[in-house]
Amino acid sequence: MIPGTFEYHRPKTVVEAAKLLKKLKEARPLAGGHSLLPMMKLRLAAPTALIDLGGIAALRGIKKVGSKLVIGAMTTQHELLASALIQKNVPILHETAILIADPQVRYVGTIGGNVANGDPGNDMPAVMMALDATYILAGPTAKRSVKARAFYKGSYETVLKAGEIVTAIEIPAQGKHGYSYEKLKRKIGDYATAAAAVILTMKGGKVVMCSITLTNLGPTALLADAAAKALIGTSGDEAAVDAAVAAARKIMSPAHDTRGTPQYRTSVGGIYVARAIKAAMARA
Amino acid sequence: MSKVHVKYKVNGQDVEGLCEPRTLLVHFLRENLMLTGTHIGCETSHCGACTVDLNGKSVKSCTVLAVQASGGDVLTAEGMTNADGTMSALQEGFRQMHGLQCGYCTPGMIVRAHRLLQENPNPSEEEIRFGIAGNLCRCTGYQNIVKSIQYAAMKLRGEEFKEAAQ
Numbered sequence: 001m002i003p004g005t006f007e008y009h010r011p012k013t014v015v016e017a018a019k020l021l022k023k024l025k026e027a028r029p030l031a032g033g034h035s036l037l038p039m040m041k042l043r044l045a046a047p048t049a050l051i052d053l054g055g056i057a058a059l060r061g062i063k064k065v066g067s068k069l070v071i072g073a074m075t076t077q078h079e080l081l082a083s084a085l086i087q088k089n090v091p092i093l094h095e096t097a098i099l100i101a102d103p104q105v106r107y108v109g110t111i112g113g114n115v116a117n118g119d120p121g122n123d124m125p126a127v128m129m130a131l132d133a134t135y136i137l138a139g140p141t142a143k144r145s146v147k148a149r150a151f152y153k154g155s156y157e158t159v160l161k162a163g164e165i166v167t168a169i170e171i172p173a174q175g176k177h178g179y180s181y182e183k184l185k186r187k188i189g190d191y192a193t194a195a196a197a198v199i200l201t202m203k204g205g206k207v208v209m210c211s212i213t214l215t216n217l218g219p220t221a222l223l224a225d226a227a228a229k230a231l232i233g234t235s236g237d238e239a240a241v242d243a244a245v246a247a248a249r250k251i252m253s254p255a256h257d258t259r260g261t262p263q264y265r266t267s268v269g270g271i272y273v274a275r276a277i278k279a280a281m282a283r284a
Numbered sequence: 285m286s287k288v289h290v291k292y293k294v295n296g297q298d299v300e301g302l303c304e305p306r307t308l309l310v311h312f313l314r315e316n317l318m319l320t321g322t323h324i325g326c327e328t329s330h331c332g333a334c335t336v337d338l339n340g341k342s343v344k345s346c347t348v349l350a351v352q353a354s355g356g357d358v359l360t361a362e363g364m365t366n367a368d369g370t371m372s373a374l375q376e377g378f379r380q381m382h383g384l385q386c387g388y389c390t391p392g393m394i395v396r397a398h399r400l401l402q403e404n405p406n407p408s409e410e411e412i413r414f415g416i417a418g419n420l421c422r423c424t425g426y427q428n429i430v431k432s433i434q435y436a437a438m439k440l441r442g443e444e445f446k447e448a449a450q
Contacts, residue, residue, distance in 0.1 A: 001327040001346075008288060008305035008351050030352070037347050038328055050305070052352055078341070102418025104332060104396070107341035108348070188417040189330060 003040035007049040014058060014167055017051050018140040022163030024049040029165050031074060031113035034105050035122075059112070059167060062086060067173040073112025073166045077101070080111060090171055092179040092197065096127050099181065102189045115148070116166040118156040118220070121191035125152060126213035126221035127181060128169060130197040136168040145170070152220035177201050178284025182276040183215070184268055186259065192216040193259040194269035196224075196248070198276040200231070202284040207231050212244065212277070216259075217252040217269045224248040227273065236281045244277060245270040290354040294319065295363030303350050310334045310345035313360060321361030321391045325420075332419030335392035336360050342399045344418070361391030364398060373436040374398060382449040383432030385423035393419050397433045405441060409434070 007024070011017040021027050027049035030036060039045040053059055059074035062083050069089050071080070077097045080086050086093050100106060100114070100123055114124040115135065128135075128148035136145050140163050148169075151158050160166070183195035195215035201208050210228040215221055227248035234240035254265035291300035294317060301316045313319045313336070322345060325333030329347040336345045337359035366372050374394050377383065384390045393416065400407065400415040407415065412433050413426070421429060427450050435445040 002308060002311070003306045005304065005306055008349070010351075030349075033349070033352065034329060034347055037349070041327065050349075054352060102332070103400075103415055104335055104342045104344045104418040105329060108343055 001041040003037060004043065004046050006040075006047055008052065009049065010052040010055045012055055014056060014138050014165065015140060017053060017056060018138055018163050018165060020049070020051050021165065022140050024051075027051055029053055029116075031116075032076065032105075032109040033113075034101070034109045035113060035117050035119060053112075053165070064089075065170075069171040069173075071111055071169045071171070073110060073116070073168055075111050077106035077109050077111065077114075078103075081106065090131060090174060090179075092127055092131070092181055092199065093124075095179070096123050096181045096183075096197070099123065099183045099185070105189070111169065112166045115151075115169065116158065116160065118152060118154075118158045120155055120218065120220055121216045122221075123181070123183065123192065123195060123215055126195065126215040127197045128171075129221055129223050130199045130211045130213040131171050131174065132211065133172070134170045135166050136170065137164045138167045139164045143167075149223055155219040174199065175201065176284075177209075178280035178282070180276040180279035180283070182272045182279065184272055191259075194254070194265050194272050196269070196273040196276040198273075198280040200277075200280050200284055202236075202281065205235050207234055207236050207240075207281070212248060212273060214248065214252065214269060214273070217254045217265060219253070222251055224251060224273070226250070231277065236277065241274050241277050245273050248273045288351050288354075290350050292354065292356050292358050294358045295360060305349065305351050307350045308346055309336070309338075309343075309348045309350045309353050309358075312350035313345065313358070319360050319362050322395075323388055323391055325388065325392075330420065331389070331392075332396060332416075333389050333392045335396045335419060337395055337399055340399070340402075342396045342418075359395065359398070361395055364394055372398075373439040374401070374433070377432035377435035377439065377445075378429075380449070381428050381431040381435050381445075383424070383429045389419060389421045389423075393421070393429055397436065400433070401437055401440065405437060407433075407437060 028047035030050040030052045060072045080097045133148045184193045200210040212224040227244040230243040252266045287302040323333040325331035334346040438445040
């Protein structure tokens with residue numbers, strides 16, 4: 001199984017990459033390639049040109065800028081897992097990255113590819129929405145930033161315009177918080193049957209801040225706002241968790257696929273929301 | 285489609301050649317360099333039979349373009365022996381512990397285990413199982429593969445592995 005034919009370019013700078021993407025019709029950026037190349041083999045994607053971002057050093061690395069953590073788009077899942085900065089400031093990214101694919105794929109797969117591809121099965125979009133992260137996008141002439149929560153429009157549809165690439169992800173300081181990413185998968189390497197991310201803060205025995213997001217339970221990662229509101233102001237007792245689960249289930253619309261029926265995935269989706277809430281509270 | 289020039293260091297030797305941009309690394313290794321130790325299994329980046337070491341990382345060579353990897357340092361199953369041509373600790377482990385039956389997954393297993401032991405010379409059984417989670421074996425049930433890697437890890441640390449193969 002090999003992909004169809006395409007032109008290959010390996011630019012050295014973001015501007016050069018963006019110009020090529022804009023100029024060449026049906027061109028796609030190539031990050032780790034572990035989503036795109038399999039799709040090209042199956043002819044589910046047939047770009048006429050690939051713009052390999054692997055030669056752009058500026059897209060790599062994890063650093064602290066002021067109170068924010070900035071992760072270059074070409075940072076691999078393996079590099080995320082090895083980062084003390086990530087472990088200390090946003091441990092949910094460590095917890096999530098280790099659940100993605102397998103060692104070989106994590107050496108190559110990038111955080112930018114994971115968030116920019118728009119696949120509802122990818123794990124990082126929901127986590128970035130829970131953290132209220134911002135994506136930095138660069139085009140041939142201008143940069144802009146878009147909140148993760150406003151980036152996804154549908155299955156494989158994002159706000160990215162022709163010639164734009166995600167260059168970095170900015171994560172605001174989280175302070176002392178509880179976190180959890182709970183993922184149900186059939187086997188190592190699989191996409192989620194259902195998964196939930198929770199970030200919350202407790203004060204005086206009550207939940208004061210909470211965000212809950214869902215993976216693979218709709219056409220995009222979902223922000224379960226009503227579920228979070230059901231928890232805020234409570235002690236996180238069983239009744240509050242039940243209310244949050246019920247609110248989360250209301251917005252789930254999973255596909256019917258080999259991972260199960262929509263009814264089954266909505267059912268386990270709720271269970272994973274409850275587990276993630278409890279795990280996050282235990283760490284808060 | 286015009287061809288592109290690629291070059292690598294493969295098992296310590298400089299090599300170069302021409303290929304289409306769509307040529308996968310595994311095909312370049314097998315068909316241009318005739319290094320058929322790297323196997324093609326699922327071709328969908330699940331099974332790990334095509335695992336090679338690229339710039340110190342285990343990668344599935346069916347999901348890396350040959351041109352994408354150009355300039356890289358590649359280690360394949362053929363490069364797994366000791367410098368004097370004798371069996372490496374891992375190869376010896378797979379032989380002593382019966383770490384293979386049909387053998388199809390073995391090159392990928394050994395190349396992956398090589399990197400695992402470079403990163404973690406004293407892995408627990410759980411760490412070995414997690415570390416080879418990207419390599420599928422349909423024969424052994426993994427028991428003896430894990431023992432083969434434990435055998436090699438201990439030999440490389442100058443210790444003796446006392447368990448028997450199952």
